[in-house]
Every structure is written in structure tokens, then in C-alpha cells.
Amino acid sequence: MKPPPFSYACPDSVDEALALLAEAGDGAKLLAGGQSLVPLLNLRMAWADAVIDLNRLSELDFIVQENGTLRIGALTRHRALEVSDTVRTAQPLMARAASEVGHLAIRNRGTIGGSLVHADPAAEWPLVAVTLDAELLLRSHTGSRTVAARDFFVGPLTTTTEPNELLCEIRVPVASEQTRWGFQELCRRPGDFAIAAVACQLTLDDSQTCRVASLAVAGAHDVPLAVAEAAACLVGSRGEDAVLAEAADRAAAAVDPPSDVHGSVDFRRRMVRVLSRRALDQAWQHS
Numbered sequence: 419m420k421p422p423p424f425s426y427a428c429p430d431s432v433d434e435a436l437a438l439l440a441e442a443g444d445g446a447k448l449l450a451g452g453q454s455l456v457p458l459l460n461l462r463m464a465w466a467d468a469v470i471d472l473n474r475l476s477e478l479d480f481i482v483q484e485n486g487t488l489r490i491g492a493l494t495r496h497r498a499l500e501v502s503d504t505v506r507t508a509q510p511l512m513a514r515a516a517s518e519v520g521h522l523a524i525r526n527r528g529t530i531g532g533s534l535v536h537a538d539p540a541a542e543w544p545l546v547a548v549t550l551d552a553e554l555l556l557r558s559h560t561g562s563r564t565v566a567a568r569d570f571f572v573g574p575l576t577t578t579t580e581p582n583e584l585l586c587e588i589r590v591p592v593a594s595e596q597t598r599w600g601f602q603e604l605c606r607r608p609g610d611f612a613i614a615a616v617a618c619q620l621t622l623d624d625s626q627t628c629r630v631a632s633l634a635v636a637g638a639h640d641v642p643l644a645v646a647e648a649a650a651c652l653v654g655s656r657g658e659d660a661v662l663a664e665a666a667d668r669a670a671a672a673v674d675p676p677s678d679v680h681g682s683v684d685f686r687r688r689m690v691r692v693l694s695r696r697a698l699d700q701a702w703q704h705s
């Protein structure tokens with residue numbers, strides 16, 4: 419299949435891209451890695467009057483750690499995040515999740531910003547952004563705003579991004595020495611989208627008691643879901659078996675999974691329980 423005809427522009431700066439976006443209105447599509455947009459255009463499941471290519475915007479391609487925050491430019495490729503020493507040290511959960519995104523060829527082209535705006539409910543970056551309570555910086559020709567990842571995803575392939583907005587930056591807190599994480603996903607084959615995936619982050623105190631907990635689920639709900647009820651029961655615990663089992667039960671109860679050829683509602687719910695338990699065990703084993 420071939421895409422419908424569209425005009426094409428390749429701006430040299432974010433300001434130029436924002437001006438083009440404002441001018442083109444609702445008919446414009448931004449092209450980052452093209453790993454989701456191009457197949458959708460080719461299959462005519464998406465359309466565009468104008469395609470604005472972001473690939474010359476080197477100002478959106480960066481990984482910087484400063485003042486306890488890891489700042490990532492939206493045009494940063496999955497592969498760059500997977501192999502970055504800064505990411506591995508500052509947020510090892512992100513490096514681990516990056517390695518699960520599709521295949522190497524896709525990771526070489528696809529970008530974290532494109533994945534977040536594409537908002538596949540089974541994708542790794544939306545899951546990680548919600549788990550880590552990331553902040554997303556969006557710009558338009560009239561200004562900028564930050565939005566919490568937990569408020570960004572509103573449905574499958576749907577976010578709060580306005581047609582004239584460009585996602586510029588993703589900000590996550592740097593993990594401390596007391597931070598533990600777990601990441602588990604179930605796929606039919608390596609590189610496939612997850613049937614279900616779970617990520618967690620825990621902050622322990624000196625007595626190995628959990629003080630802050632976050633647990634989120636992908637692939638089993640219409641958005642990547644932070645499971646607050648499950649996280650709440652972990653706070654104050656020391657990884658006791660009964661508490662971890664309770665958290666996994668709560669995560670499974672919170673999701674509203676789809677049913678498709680890869681898994682029924684019941685199967686996905688059970689997998690959320692299993693993966694949650696494994697992710698929490700993994701986090702405590704890092705202690």
C-alpha cells in the first residue's frame with residue numbers, strides 16, 4: 419500500500435517546526451522515527467495533508483542529567499536510551515525497558531517522543547513514563563506546558579496533545595541508591611508488543627522498608643495504568659510475601675483488559691497478577 423498524497427517539510431529548528439504546524443492545522447502529522455506513522459499512512463489507517471519531518475531537529479536529541487532530573491529530548495532514539503551510560507546509572511528501569519522495544523532496526527529509528535504520542539497501550543515507554551511519574555514538556559507556537567504522564571494518556575492511541583503541539587522533552591526523577599525497580603513483560607515472541615507488562619519502582623529506607631512505591635501495567639487496559647491501590651499496600655512493608663501477593667491481586671483487579679487473539683480478558687488479568695508479583699520480587703531482590 420502507498421500513503422495518500424501529502425506535502426512534505428523538513429524544518430531546521432523547533433521554532434520553524436511549530437510555525438509550520440500552526441500553519442498546517444489539523445491536517446499535519448509530525449514524522450519522528452516513522453515506525454508507527456509510516457505503516458499507518460501506508461495502510462491508510464491515518465491520513466495527512468502535510469508531513470513535517472522532525473529529523474533535523476538535533477536540539478530535541480539529548481540525554482542530560484541535572485539537579486536530580488533526567489531530561490530526555492523527544493527525538494532521542496530507543497537505541498540511544500538502551501545503550502546510554504547516563505540512563506543506565508540514572509534510571510536503569512528505562513535502559514531495561516528500551517531493550518524490549520521491538521527489534522534493533524526499530525530501536526535505531528523509533529523515538530521516545532514518537533512512542534509516547536503514538537500511545538499504544540501495550541508499548542514500553544508509556545508504561546515507564548507512568549511508572550516513573552514523568553513530566554512531559556509540550557510546545558506550540560503560542561507557548562509551552564508540562565503535563566504529567568499520568569494525565570497524558572486518555573485512550574488507545576489517544577493523548578492530550580493538541581494538533582499544534584510538539585512534544586519536546588521527557589523529565590523523570592533520577593533514581594537514588596535506595597531505589598529498586600522491576601520490569602516484566604509477556605510477549606509471544608521477542609520484539610513483539612507485550613500481551614501484558616508491569617513495571618515498578620520502590621524507594622526503601624535504611625531498614626529496607628518501602629517508603630515510596632509505584633506500580634503500573636501495560637497491555638491490559640486501554641491506557642498505561644498506574645495502579646495506586648497496589649502501590650499503597652507496599653508502603654511500610656519489607657517485602658513480606660503476603661503483602662506482595664496482595665499488591666499483585668490489587669493490580670489484577672484494577673485492570674480492564676481487552677480480549678483478542680493473543681489473550682482473553684481472564685488470561686491477561688491472570689498475567690497481570692503473575693507479572694506484578696515477579697516485578698515486585700525482582701525489585702526486592704535488587705536490595
Ligand SMILES: Cc1cc2nc3c(=O)[nH]c(=O)nc-3n(C[C@H](O)[C@H](O)[C@H](O)COP(=O)(O)OP(=O)(O)OC[C@H]3O[C@@H](n4cnc5c(N)ncnc54)[C@H](O)[C@@H]3O)c2cc1C
Pocket residue numbers: 447448449450451452453454455456457472492493518519520521524527528529530531532533535536540541542543579583584585586609610611612
Ligand atoms: C514491527 C514493529 C514492532 C514494534 N514493536 C514495538 C514494541 O514492541 N514496543 C513498542 O513500544 N513499540 C514498538 N513499535 C513501535 C515503535 O516503538 C515506534 O518507534 C513508536 O511507536 C513510534 O515512534 P516513532 O519515533 O517511530 O514515531 P512516528 O511513527 O514517527 O510517529 C508516531 C506518532 O507520534 C507523533 N509524533 C512523533 N514525534 C512527536 C513529537 N515529538 N511531538 C508530537 N507528536 C509526535 C507522530 O505525528 C505520529 O502521530 C514497533 C514498530 C514496528 C514497525
